[in-house]
Amino acid sequence: MSKFRTHFISGILVLAPLFLTLVVLNYVMRLADAFVVNPLFHLLPLKGLEATTQVLLAKVVIAVSVIGFVTLIGIAAERLFFRQFLDVGEGVLRMIPFVNKLYGSLREIAQAFFGDKKGVFKEVIYLEYPRDGVYSLGFVTQDRRWDADDRVGKDLVTVFVPSPPNPATGYFVFVPREKIIRSGITVEDGLRLVISAGAAVPPRTLPDSKLRQAGQP
Numbered sequence: 001m002s003k004f005r006t007h008f009i010s011g012i013l014v015l016a017p018l019f020l021t022l023v024v025l026n027y028v029m030r031l032a033d034a035f036v037v038n039p040l041f042h043l044l045p046l047k048g049l050e051a052t053t054q055v056l057l058a059k060v061v062i063a064v065s066v067i068g069f070v071t072l073i074g075i076a077a078e079r080l081f082f083r084q085f086l087d088v089g090e091g092v093l094r095m096i097p098f099v100n101k102l103y104g105s106l107r108e109i110a111q112a113f114f115g116d117k118k119g120v121f122k123e124v125i126y127l128e129y130p131r132d133g134v135y136s137l138g139f140v141t142q143d144r145r146w147d148a149d150d151r152v153g154k155d156l157v158t159v160f161v162p163s164p165p166n167p168a169t170g171y172f173v174f175v176p177r178e179k180i181i182r183s184g185i186t187v188e189d190g191l192r193l194v195i196s197a198g199a200a201v202p203p204r205t206l207p208d209s210k211l212r213q214a215g216q217p
Helices: 002-043 053-075 080-094 099-113 147-152 185-197 208-213
Strands: 121-129 137-141 158-163 166-176
Touching: 002 053, 121 158, 121 185, 137 166, 137 185, 147 158, 166 185
Parallel strands: none
Antiparallel strands: 121 137, 137 158, 158 166
């Protein structure tokens, strides 16, 4: 039951962003049809056009309206007043049991995907894990000094090692700074690599003459 619950939650985390996006887009398309397309067809002399042309024109108007609406929401989200309004809604979601955990995970994944400066993933690195001689891809989540450094006696970096193909599950480990290997790839490319289970390999960033030096931190 424990494994079933873990897999079930992982499935929700993978499907939820897609499902919510489709629901929101479907709702916005219905609004565009009701408040933009229908009034436009009543105001303009478009009734004489063929049915196929009317349907095509309606789809174009809906698409343009949806793109414009989503863009305006993005612009408004960057403004202080609307940002405060969103923060209130976010606070309500964080008060609901189970929903708060799901929303928090989705928010962190979205921030990491879209390169937000506050995203949980700060850098993509390579590390020897789970044993020496075997390398894994990891995401740096925290690189400042804290209590663990003093107790261990080393400069530690907090690294999240994801489990493909779901970047929301995995393990976090403390790695000595001198043991991490800079990857030179973006967080977005790193996430694509995880989701594709290593199939979506990003382009090489170093010439052949420098590949041997790439492992130096």
